[in-house]
Amino acid sequence: MIDSIDSIDGSSAIDAVRVGFSVNGRARHVTCEPRKLLSDVLRDDLGLTGTHVGCEHGACGACTILLDGAAVRSCLLFAAQIEGCTITTVEGIADPDGGLSTVQQAMQDNHGLQCGFCTPGIVVSLTAYLRDHAEPSDEQIRDALSGNLCRCTGYHGIVNAARQAAGRPARPTHEGDDQS
């Protein structure tokens, strides 16, 4: 449903739209400019700042969310496009009891994050991928991560985390590990 109502933000004569959708299990309604990116609506209008914007051109993957279950880049969608859709952001990934999900726990166990800025996109992408692919090979894991840029980890800990989350041993990180 798109209403033509007065503009917001004190802006010029751009009509605003009203959009309804579900986020992390809650029904939400937002009134915004038609040109407003979904990533900006999630962050600015709904306060869900876990979705990060790293490039605004669909390349880095930090803004990845689940849209009706599929991992998509929220910086490439207008909020006006998602009327009636179901969205999960990184804030909705944790276990219902508030504990870390399997993917999140594997990321911590394997040092899959450093600065943490790309991390929400990695968590969401891996969550969707491992849901649909039970026993991925190393090559498949790396391909599945190819749409997410990380500048800190060299992907080393992320790939190990994906292995663990897929139920395989995370590869030992160094020979002769004497850490108990």
Next chain:
Amino acid sequence: MSTTSAGRYVGQSVKRREDPRLLTGHGRYVDDVQQVGTLHVAFVRSDVARGTIVGLDVSDAAALRGVEAVYTGGDLNPLIGQLWSTIMGPPVELGGVTPYPPPSVLAEGDVRFVGDPVAVVIASSRYIAEDAAQLVVVDIDAQPAVLGVHRAAMDEALVHHETTTNVTARVPMPEIPALEEAFASAAHVFTRTFAGARATNVPMEPRGLVVQYDQHRSKLDIRAATQSVHELKAFAARLTGVPESHVRCVAEDVGGGFGQKMMVLREEAAVILAAFKLGGPPVKWIEDRRENLMAANQARCESAEISMALDETGHILGAKVEFFEETGAYPPAAGGGSSTLAMGVFPGPYRIPMVAPACTAAYTNTVGKAAYRGPWAMETIFREQMLDHVAREIGMDAIELRRINMIQAEDLPYTTATQMVLENVSPAETLEQVVAMVDVPAFRAEQATARAAGRLLGLGIGAYVEPSAVAFGALGTDPAVLTMDVSGKVQIRLGTGSHGHSIETTIAQVVAEHVGCDFDDVVVIQGDTDTSPVGPGTGGSRTAVIAGGAAQTASVQMREKLVQIAAHILEANPDDLDIERSAVSVRGTPTATIPFAQLARIAHTAPEQLPAGMAPGLEFMARYGPPTPFTWSNATHACIVEVDADTGIVTIVRYLVSEDCGQMINPMVVEGQIAGGVVQGIGGVLFENMAYDDEGNPLATTFLDYLLPTAPEIPDIEYGHVVTMSGTLGGYKGMGEGGAIASPPAVANAINDAIAHLGVTLTDFPFGPSQIHAALHPAT
């Protein structure tokens, strides 16, 4: 293979306490600061590399509904008090010696690179600010750009008309008669030139800040993505004239920096001045990726000509190295920042009896040069490639050439030809460890078999010594304030800034280890100038070494006071007391135990129970400076690649690291830092190239053009550790940058090892598919 001496916490791969909030979307980066009434900034930038501004009309932009202000250089530049960074020191006109570019936060009169900020628009939303920015009319009379260090150094045209030359640093080649004699009589003399590919740091979180000036309280409040809140605070005070005591800078979670967020760049200064001029509401600028790639400072625009003389057995007799560095238009600190320092590191872990260094650095009409992980990496990157070229020329194995020239344990301490004193390093040990990990004979057999089948495999080595934890001048020390509250819990306040470094975890490990408390009882506080002691921030591989030393010093003081109080209460000899898990007990008498909480309560609230003369309280301030200006760390990397002769595409088959960072606080974190650095270095050889065209237009302003390494291009990294304790308090060495220093030559040498038998080698980065293909197929 590891010989870590693990304590209860130090030496353990403790899981990071930063992670749960970051994994669940509850980090707080600067753009997550959303205050009511915030105004948003968009910059108008030059699309011309060099030219005169002949028209600038902001009236339509200013008239747009929702626009609060549009400021140009004429509005903001006159407000500049001082514009300089603490680390580099003040410019000449303020009594310093550092050659800064002329001070401006916005272009005024002319533009000096594509991306040069010309105007700043402030509006009620970023969308409107960008709308308005499009309405600003900028008319520029373009002139030919000054490009390339060699051309710039000829001074045919000036980047900054306020100066008399583009040259920012020049060290002429010294005349060393003994070196000339060695070159004249040497069995082998070779000369090669090498070039880096201009790269940029690319923190995944771009730059950004929120600035609010409360004119009624003369209070300047800044929240920023910065590596150093105290640097930002001092800079902002000097910039605006607001007393430093009235400036507060806060950085919570920061999404990477790699040097780009160490010093304050011009856009950040412009936003500070704009918010200061405006007064009242918070003013927020979040850099977008195009801006970050086009205008945030860059690095690796360096090249060198190296001449090396060797005797008939392959021992290096001496070297001459002439280093060239393009500093761009507005380096945030000294022009020629690294070329003079780089010369000192050139000999690396080798016995090179004589070195003649020279360098030239010059301004160009491009983005300014700043530090990037391993700011003195290039001399190592070039030297390590030179060794492989030399080895091939004289028919010696490149590993053997390194082996016979490398500094051995018995040579230490070793003073290099450039007067650097190496000690507590293990270059030969890491070389042998990584060579064993590779199994070189097996690889050579595999390589020969592959070659016979038309496949191109190669092995490359890269070795370095790194002057980590630079400790002189403004970087000389780091502070720590350690307190135990009445309940027996511990807080440590640091002048550091974490942007991926795991400091909240690793420093808590150090404190828990040395106080004797539980890890969970320690909270690390940093990144807020109102609560953190003054320190230079996090960068230069310094935090574990120097802040770790401060944390350890304060922790030992706290522990000693707790023991004294317990000894008094228990009527025991302090030497008979043990500290374990936040309690003090008499050795052998477990029933005689006092928990920290009880001791803390006594220290804070019952001074009459303290030993005579002891001051109440449990607050300790320590400042630590390492015993030497550099704490040397070292590593040797090895890389095995396969080059596709038809496409020029390189596949990294194996990547191995043997490193020595002394006592590891947290091996998991150490390996994470190495992996990140290695992959940045791989990117700098294979993918990343911030190219400019002949008119000074940047050609890589999106992630579709500026290619970062992605997961499929990267193999598992194999680690070996050699532990040689440093001379610092904890035995730690800095290891944040080394991964990025040794990986470029390891990859480059592997590629050349794969293709050299075909009669071609490469010396200028990037070694991308097109460059390799062109080398292998020169006719096509």
